[in-house]
Amino acid sequence: MNTENTIAAPADAAERQAAKPVICYPVSQLPQPNMGLLEQARQTLAKIDEVIVPPREASTFSVPEGHFARIVSIDGPQVGDLNLWNAKDLSERFFSGKTRQLHATHVTTGHRLWSSMPSLRPMATITHDTLGWYGFDADGGSVHDVIGTRCDPYTNRLLSGDDYHHCCHSNLCNALAVAKGFGFAEAEKYVHDVLNVFMCTGFTKDTHQYFMKASPVRPGDYLEFFAEIDLLGALSACPGGDCSSSHSSDAAACYPLKVEIFRPDMALLGDWPWPKESAYQPPR
Numbered sequence: 309m310n311t312e313n314t315i316a317a318p319a320d321a322a323e324r325q326a327a328k329p330v331i332c333y334p335v336s337q338l339p340q341p342n343m344g345l346l347e348q349a350r351q352t353l354a355k356i357d358e359v360i361v362p363p364r365e366a367s368t369f370s371v372p373e374g375h376f377a378r379i380v381s382i383d384g385p386q387v388g389d390l391n392l393w394n395a396k397d398l399s400e401r402f403f404s405g406k407t408r409q410l411h412a413t414h415v416t417t418g419h420r421l422w423s424s425m426p427s428l429r430p431m432a433t434i435t436h437d438t439l440g441w442y443g444f445d446a447d448g449g450s451v452h453d454v455i456g457t458r459c460d461p462y463t464n465r466l467l468s469g470d471d472y473h474h475c476c477h478s479n480l481c482n483a484l485a486v487a488k489g490f491g492f493a494e495a496e497k498y499v500h501d502v503l504n505v506f507m508c509t510g511f512t513k514d515t516h517q518y519f520m521k522a523s524p525v526r527p528g529d530y531l532e533f534f535a536e537i538d539l540l541g542a543l544s545a546c547p548g549g550d551c552s553s554s555h556s557s558d559a560a561a562c563y564p565l566k567v568e569i570f571r572p573d574m575a576l577l578g579d580w581p582w583p584k585e586s587a588y589q590p591p592r
């Protein structure tokens with residue numbers, strides 16, 4: 309731990325530290341989704357599919373372009389680790405780091421979930437978040453983070469020396485392998501950093517370490533998004549349950565999650581600006 313600073317501060321340290329923060333990625337030029345139209349489309353939703361994600365497992369689901377998906381808490385407080393791919397090309401996948409840079413550490417209604425380079429386009433737009441009231445708490449925590457990665461068996465072994473086979477990483481690999489007929493190793497190439505749905509996280513004020521605390525999610529809560537392209541999703545019901553104490557073990561109470569897929573009145577979306585892949589071309 310690099311917590312003991314033995315470096316003497318220069319004479320102008322206070323002046324240097326007082327430089328004003330500047331937003332790295334100003335979004336004033338970023339095309340904004342027409343949330344009014346999406347809200348109109350939400351009023352016409354008809355459910356066409358439903359997937360139950362068992363506790364400590366993951367399941368895949370498909371969301372066609374222009375459809376909506378809801379991740380729903382059902383039996384008890386439970387967080388979910390979400391992966392998203394372009395259903396037609398798994399190399400285009402959710403880019404949590406860029407989503408964080410363009411929006412914030414935690415996402416909610418109106419934010420978009422961006423895809424990896426070279427496409428770099430919105431894969432999905434968040435259209436409803438029943439935990440939108442939570443904001444940031446006194447610990448600096450909030451929900452639906454794009455900071456953390458997924459719990460994984462490699463880090464678990466590094467830190468505990470134990471092997472645990474139901475980390476979100478493993479669950480997501482297994483679910484994708486089943487969906488695509490891959491072996492585990494092939495699936496593992498496509499599993500990526502997640503959106504931590506319902507998870508309440510932040511950085512400690514003293515050591516600035518990543519923390520988690522009991523998720524405020526309760527049965528009936530949901531996070532809903534609009535598919536801007538054809539999506540394949542995978543959701544893991546994290547072995548950490550509500551992530552109030554531990555993960556990467558069978559210790560926590562764990563509950564299933566439900567994914568619901570809805571079709572709106574597609575005529576409303578006739579003029580929707582479906583996002584194209586980035587037009588940037590590297591010089592040859």
Ligand SMILES: [Zn+2]
Pocket residue numbers: 389458459475476477545546547548555
């Ligand atoms: Zn997990």
